Ligand SMILES: Nc1nc2c(c(=O)[nH]1)N[C@H]1C(S)=C(S)[C@@H](COP(=O)(O)OP(=O)(O)OC[C@H]3O[C@@H](n4cnc5c(N)ncnc54)[C@H](O)[C@@H]3O)O[C@H]1N2
C-alpha cells in the first residue's frame with residue numbers, strides 16, 4: 001500500500017486555498033482574536049485636550065522659577081470637570097489626573113512638592129520646567145491617524161485602543177467555520193453513563209480547542225452512530241451551516257464499520273488522498289465537497305490531535321489569510337530511539353533544558369495513540385523521519401512544540 005508522505009499531504013490540503021474575504025461587524029466585547037478587515041483611523045484625538053498627568057496644581061511655569069513661592073488657588077479641576085476660568089499670574093488651580101489643564105496654566109506641580117496653607121493659598125516648594133506633567137492633546141493618537149491596520153489580529157491592546165478611538169463596533173473578517181463530527185457506536189458524550197462496551201468521546205474537545213485558539217468558529221455536530229444514513233445526515237448539516245471545514249473523527253480506517261468515507265463520497269466528496277506515511281495518523285483522509293474541505297481524522301485521540309496540529313492549523317491559517325504559526329524547533333534527544341520504518345513518527349515527549357539552555361526532548365516509553373493522558377503530559381512531539389537510523393541520547397532532533405517551553 002502506498003502511503004502519501006507528510007509534506008505532500010500538507011501541500012495537497014493547502015494548495016490553491018484562497019483566504020476568506022467576506023466581513024462582518026462585531027462589538028468590542030466580541031472582537032478578541034478576530035482579524036481587522038480595514039484600517040482604523042482615529043475620528044478623535046486622545047487626550048482630546050491638554051490633560052494633567054498627576055494630582056497637584058496647575059500653574060504658570062514662569063511663576064515658580066524661584067521657590068518657595070505662594071500662589072492663590074482660584075478653583076478645582078477634577079477629572080471630568082474642567083475649570084472654566086483662566087489662570088493668571090500668581091494663581092494656581094487644584095487639579096487631578098486626567099483633568100483638562102485650565103487655560104493660562106502650562107505646567108503641573110505634583111502635590112507632594114506643595115503645601116496647602118489655607119483654602120486660597122498653596123506654597124510651591126520645587127521649580128518645574130514648563131510643560132511638566134501636561135499631556136498634550138493627541139499624545140496617544142490624533143484625529144486622522146491610522147492607528148490599526150487591516151489584517152491585524154485583535155488582542156487586548158488593540159481592542160483597548162479601538163475603544164479609546166470611540167469605535168463600539170469593528171469590521172472583521174468572517175471566521176473560518178469548522179464543523180466537527182464524531183462517529184462510532186461506542187461513543188457517548190462526557191457526563192453520560194457509558195454502557196458496558198462504550199467509552200467517552202474526547203477527541204472533539206481537543207480538536208475544537210485547537211481550532212478556536214486559531215480563530216475558527218466551531219460547530220459541534222455531535223456523535224453519529226455507525227450508520228451511513230446517519231453520517232450522511234450530519235454531512236448535510238455541515239453543508240447547511242456552510243462550514244468551510246468538516247472534521248470527521250474516527251471511522252477512517254479499514255474496519256467494516258468505517259463508513260465515513262463511503263458516506264462522504266455518497267454525498268459527492270471528491271477524495272484527494274487517504275492514508276499517509278505518518279504515525280500516529282496513518283488513516284488521515286482529505287477531500288473536497290464543493291467548497292467544503294473535509295479532513296477525516298483517525299479516531300484514536302492522539303492521532304486526531306497530532307493531525308490537527310499538523311494539518312488543521314495550517315488549513316485554518318490559510319483560510320484566514322494569516323501567516324502560519326511554525327511550531328517546529330530544535331532539540332536534542334533525552335534518550336536513545338530505535339530506527340524508524342517508512343512512516344514519519346511523531347513521538348510524544350517531555351521537554352527540559354540543559355545547563356546551556358538547549359532543549360532536551362525525552363520520549364515517553366509508551367507511544368500508543370489511544371493514550372490521552374500521556375498526550376496531555378507531552379510538551380512536544382519528536383519528529384522521526386521515514387527510515388531514520390537509530391539515534392542516541394544527546395543527538396540533535398526536530399520537534400513540534402505543543403506548549404511553549406519553560
Ligand atoms: N487492520 C487495520 N486496523 C487499523 C489500522 C490499519 O491500518 N489496519 N489503522 C489503525 C490506526 S493507525 C488507527 S489511528 C485507527 C484509526 O481508525 P479509525 O479512524 O477508523 O477510528 P475508529 O476505529 O473509529 O476508532 C479508533 C479508536 O479511537 C476511538 N475513538 C474514535 N472516536 C473517538 C472520539 N471522538 N473520542 C475518543 N475516542 C474515539 C475508538 O473508540 C477506537 O478505540 O485504526 C487502527 N486500526
Ligand code: MOO
Pocket residue numbers: 278279280281282283298300303369370
Ligand atoms: O497511526 Mo494510528 O493514527 O497510530 O493511531
